[in-house]
Amino acid sequence: MSSPFLNLDGTPLCDPVLGHGGTGVVIQRDGIAVKLPLRYIGDNDDDTQANCLVIKHEEDVYRRLQDCDGVVRCFGFPGYCIQMELMENGDLATYLKRQRPVQSLQLSWFRQMAHTLVRIHDRCVIVADIATKNFVLSTDLSIKSCDFTESSILPLGSDMERADDHGYSIYTDIGQLGAVIYEVITGQHCEFDLFRDQPSGPACAAWPRREILPSTKNVWLGSIIEKCWAKGAFRNARSLLAALDLVTLDCPLEHEKRIHEHLGFHVNMFEIRPHLSLSQERTLDKFLPQKELNQTQQLNWAREAAAAVSYAHSKRVLIGGFAAQNFLIVDKQTLKLCHFVNSRIVPKYLNIDEINEDGLSVKYDIACFGSLIYNIVTGRKFEVPICQLSNSGAQGCGEDAAVSETRDYTIPQQIDKVIHGELPNTVGVFMGNAIRGCWDRDGYRRMEDVCSALSELSERDLSGLVLSTMAGSNSIYRSLQSMLTVKSRFHPHLFHLRFVPVVAVVAVSLVFLVLHRTFYRAARPDL
Structure with a gap:
């Protein structure tokens, strides 16, 4: 059967046809693929010339895309044709x-x-x-x-x-x-x-x-x-x-094993051992309802959990929707992160801070961490929802919608009571500011910031405990406590948090001197 296509000179096209479209036909010639302007028997010159212009435009595109990874390689553009590598398995x-x-x-x-x-x-x-x-x-x-x-x-x-x-x-x-x-x-x-x-x-x-x-x-x-x-x-x-x-085809066990191997050793990461069975009673979610923690233990566990999540991010791992059941209590005191079924390893060429896919993002991990602290402190569970992107763009949104910050993590001011209940009030809650910082859109953006905040919180609490023993002893000490909690109007960085331990030692020394002097006077009334 003769071909319905013609060469530009009007002669029949005898080469094997690989495919054709509205303006061009691709043939196999001398071991390569050649694209020519489409010309049928009986076409007029105007139609053929229009197809030639289309081929010329495509040549310009291929020139712009020269050596572009994933684009068919071109060898040349002699006349109105494009010479390309032959792809043996077709379209x-x-x-x-x-x-x-x-x-x-x-x-x-x-x-x-x-x-x-x-x-x-x-x-x-x-x-x-x-x-x-x-x-x-x-x-x-x-x-x-x-x-x-x-x-x-x-x-x-x-x-x-x-x-x-x-x-x-x-x-x-x-x-x-x-x-x-x-x-x-x-x-x-x-x-x-x-x-x-x-x-x-x-x-x-x-x-x-x-x-x-x-x-x-x-x-x-x-x-x-x-x-x-x-x-x-x-x-x-x-x-x-x-x-x-971020899509994985591994079975859950193989996937978690791969995550553990990628993370390696960390003091707050649970280490997998052969034939080890994990007791569910050792997970944090089973422990919290059974025992009330003091604030020191709450803060220690919050810091250990933060260190684990921060380490995972440093190894380019997004945990993806974790809670108390993702942590094990080891030796009755140390918190370690385990269970990575929802986690993903972010490829090196991607910026981990820009990932936002199906509950996988740095900000979502931070929000989950805020909920974890809330659970540890209050004993109540709360899962922070992320506003899902609507399909408004498919209904004719303007250009602004197309380039909007769709990857932003958001929390509604008022969550549907039927579905999620109200966003908990963290005022007066221990570590409440840290929890709110994890939940807020404009709060913490990196787990390193959360770790720093918890570290500073521990120093403030320690200084607060020391100063509370001094309350009422002397106006000098009350003034010192005020100086620790209120910045100097003349030099706002004079009492930066790193000086708190030094001032605390001085304060304890002053308390000792006052008490010593009081007891000495009681023993020597003649003085």
Whole structure:
């Protein structure tokens, strides 16, 4: 059967056809893939010339993306054609019709796709047409992007999170990639149609309504797909890549073992030993209802727990929704962190402070720590909720919504009483300020700050205990106590907390002198 396609000179195209689209046809020639302007038998010159201009535009895109990791490699652009490396397993859409890839391969593809999209956006290009037909597979089933006929080339240095080219943006790219992920997982075709219900004629791309997209209920990676389809839910392709890199396929026991091995030894980390069975009675949540702790023990355990969480963050581990049951009491006195089923190791190329995915973030760990302190001090449990991002972007939010600080951790002023109850009042609660600092949006941002606050709190408490023995003995000592708790108006740093132990020693010495003098006078009334 003869080919319906022609060369530009009008001769029949006899090479094997690998695929074709609206403006181009890809053939195999001399061991490489060659893309030519589409020309059918009977086409007029105007149609052919328009397709030539499209090929020229795509050549410009490939030049911008030269040596871009994850993009099909180009060898040259002779005339109106693009010479590319041959990908032996063809396009992804065709491959999916004959093969059902396992989850590990799917996840590998999704990570490669997101990684490539990061690199493309870094070069200020909006792809604009991401679909399974535009991904190709090599012999080892690694995946690469191709077909950039619809792509937008923006000036280098453009703010890609605000860039918009007739409705196309990095967010439409992410939305389309979400449809590809859905199609690979379910095997059902999914189109992220940017022109549905648009009037005929030239129009700008518009975000599709959520109801025209398929349900992701009970779909693997459904929450990630949903965030792809909510404009601005992923701040950029890096955020999507981070979410995919945090996905684990390990069984829970293997996953926890890997976390423990990664963390290594720390005085407040529980060390796994072979054939060791953990007694549930040793966990903190079982201990707290049985025994009332004094403030010294409460503070010590809070500091030990803070040290454990801070160490985990230093090792790039997000714990993810922990509470008292995640801590063991060792030797009846030392608190150690264990149970990492929800934890994830953050890859080195990602900033751990920017991760915010399904309860995994530094701020959420800090909030959970605040709830842990509250539980230790009051004996009551409280789980701090995180406001979930709504799907407002999919319903036509403006540009500001697309670039809003969606990763911010927030706590509502008043939580739904039916679901969560009221946010507990920490006024008058021991370590109440530290708890509130953990919960507040503008509170502690790093666990190191929490550790420092608890360390300073212990020094203040110690000085307060010393000074309380002096109360009423002499106005000099009351003045000294005032100086410790109120900053000097002349030099606000004169009594910084690091001087408190020194002043406390002086205070004890003065108490001793007063008592000694009092007893001496009682023994020698003649003096």
